Amino acid sequence: MKQDLQCxxxxxxxxxxxxxxxxxxxVHAQFVQDLIDEGIVSPHGQHPGEWKFAAIEIKxxxxxxxxxxxxxxxxxxxxxxxxxxxxxEQLRRSKSRLEQLYxxxxxx
Amino acid sequence: MEFKDYYTTLCIDRDATQDEVKRAxxxxxxxxxxxxxxxxxxxxxxNEIGEAYEVLQDVEKRAAYNKFGKDWKAGQDxxxxxxxxxxxxxxxxxxxxxxxxxxxDFFESLFGAQGGAGQQGPFAGQHSRYSNKGQDLHAKIMxxxxxxxxxxxxxxxxxxxxxxxxxxxxxxPHTLQVTIPKGIMEGQQIRLSGQGAPGMGAAExxxxxxxxxxxxxxxxxxxxxxIMLTLPITPWxxxxxxxxxxxxxxxxxxLKIPPNSQTGKKLRLKRRGLYSQKLSGDQYVTLAIxxxxxxxxxDRELFNTMKEAxxxxxxxxxxx
Numbered sequence: 001m002k003q004d005l006q007c008x009x010x011x012x013x014x015x016x017x018x019x020x021x022x023x024x025x026x027v028h029a030q031f032v033q034d035l036i037d038e039g040i041v042s043p044h045g046q047h048p049g050e051w052k053f054a055a056i057e058i059k060x061x062x063x064x065x066x067x068x069x070x071x072x073x074x075x076x077x078x079x080x081x082x083x084x085x086x087x088x089e090q091l092r093r094s095k096s097r098l099e100q101l102y103x104x105x106x107x108x
Numbered sequence: 109m110e111f112k113d114y115y116t117t118l119c120i121d122r123d124a125t126q127d128e129v130k131r132a133x134x135x136x137x138x139x140x141x142x143x144x145x146x147x148x149x150x151x152x153x154x155n156e157i158g159e160a161y162e163v164l165q166d167v168e169k170r171a172a173y174n175k176f177g178k179d180w181k182a183g184q185d186x187x188x189x190x191x192x193x194x195x196x197x198x199x200x201x202x203x204x205x206x207x208x209x210x211x212x213d214f215f216e217s218l219f220g221a222q223g224g225a226g227q228q229g230p231f232a233g234q235h236s237r238y239s240n241k242g243q244d245l246h247a248k249i250m251x252x253x254x255x256x257x258x259x260x261x262x263x264x265x266x267x268x269x270x271x272x273x274x275x276x277x278x279x280x281p282h283t284l285q286v287t288i289p290k291g292i293m294e295g296q297q298i299r300l301s302g303q304g305a306p307g308m309g310a311a312e313x314x315x316x317x318x319x320x321x322x323x324x325x326x327x328x329x330x331x332x333x334x335i336m337l338t339l340p341i342t343p344w345x346x347x348x349x350x351x352x353x354x355x356x357x358x359x360x361x362x363l364k365i366p367p368n369s370q371t372g373k374k375l376r377l378k379r380r381g382l383y384s385q386k387l388s389g390d391q392y393v394t395l396a397i398x399x400x401x402x403x404x405x406x407d408r409e410l411f412n413t414m415k416e417a418x419x420x421x422x423x424x425x426x427x428x
Contacts, residue, residue, distance in 0.1 A: 006300065008301070009299075010298070011289075012384075012386075013384070013385070013386060092146075093331055097394070
């Protein structure tokens with residue numbers, strides 16, 4: 001079955017207004033406001049009307065929803081979990097680079 | 109159909125209390141949540157845990173399930189007896205928020221799919237914050253680094269929930285042709301509008317979000333759009349400087365190694381990483397000096413000559 005698929009890559013070229021963000025993530029503006037107050041999401045711009053959200057925020061909102069629903073984590077807990085997850089990701093990358101260096105010893 | 113041992117799934121005894129069931133579920137759900145656990149099998153495990161909890165947290169369902177006794181072993185071929193659930197009533201209450209569309213055939217044959225939180229997507233029991241629009245679905249796709257470097261078109265097989273003629277939610281295998289844009293990074297998402305769960309009645313379908321993950325490469329390690337590579341070099345290349353071939357995603361290039369380089373020195377190949385229309389990454393090459401083995405007298409003599417001619421203490425900073 002051939003289908004015409006409407007694919008959008010959510011990358012750094014994308015920027016979203018509060019309304020677009022709410023539509024995309026299917027959340028109310030208040031939920032986004034709560035995430036902003038907790039420091040989970042940071043828009044550019046002074047007022048809600050001018051707010052622009054980077055693509056990375058979409059994923060942070062989605063992961064926040066899942067962590068809150070699936071694991072009943074509250075907002076501060078979600079913020080902490082997200083920070084730790086990002087740190088783990090960094091550490092994993094450093095680890096694989098070091099592993100690559102030490103693996104050379106076995107290859108020689 | 110395979111018999112599922114829900115007690116084993118939750119790592120509890122058959123006589124565990126309801127509190128123990130709850131604790132075991134919560135602990136495992138945290139451990140295997142696909143946003144937290146990066147193992148490939150995490151999502152499947154998370155769904156299994158959710159399914160087991162769905163049954164065992166509900167006293168009625170648990171009692172019905174327990175009727176099978178200890179004789180069944182996980183994985184055994186299983187068919188429920190025709191009258192197995194007589195005397196039990198499942199009225200749709202007591203279902204958790206777990207995503208029922210990901211439950212097994214085994215679960216469905218016993219408890220039906222209709223009672224579950226039907227309109228929910230893979231690995232997230234999201235609240236329906238909007239009217240009756242179909243739920244957004246999320247899935248991970250594994251691609252090669254080269255797919256992002258060159259851009260590609262690929263088919264992915266996904267399980268998608270759909271509503272059958274009787275109004276039940278079922279999952280159907282679904283093949284999607286997806287364009288992988290040049291320069292996509294790990295963790296970025298591709299949104300396919302209208303490819304999510306079906307809406308109720310005339311309402312719109314939800315969207316499908318595909319999150320990109322890179323398959324492990326033999327030697328390149330991606331960091332956003334940058335590519336990291338550890339490059340082995342000889343001691344004389346390190347000491348004298350040299351121009352050496354280096355693999356990049358776009359093919360082999362020559363890299364100038366400055367004289368007196370050490371292991372750990374990082375060199376940058378500008379714009380040799382992943383690139384999109386507007387942004388491009390670099391390749392970072394970390395040098396690693398490999399010392400040839402002294403295999404014979406001549407080799408040993410050469411090293412000895414160096415030892416005599418070039419006194420060198422690499423441990424001076426250790427005070428020895």
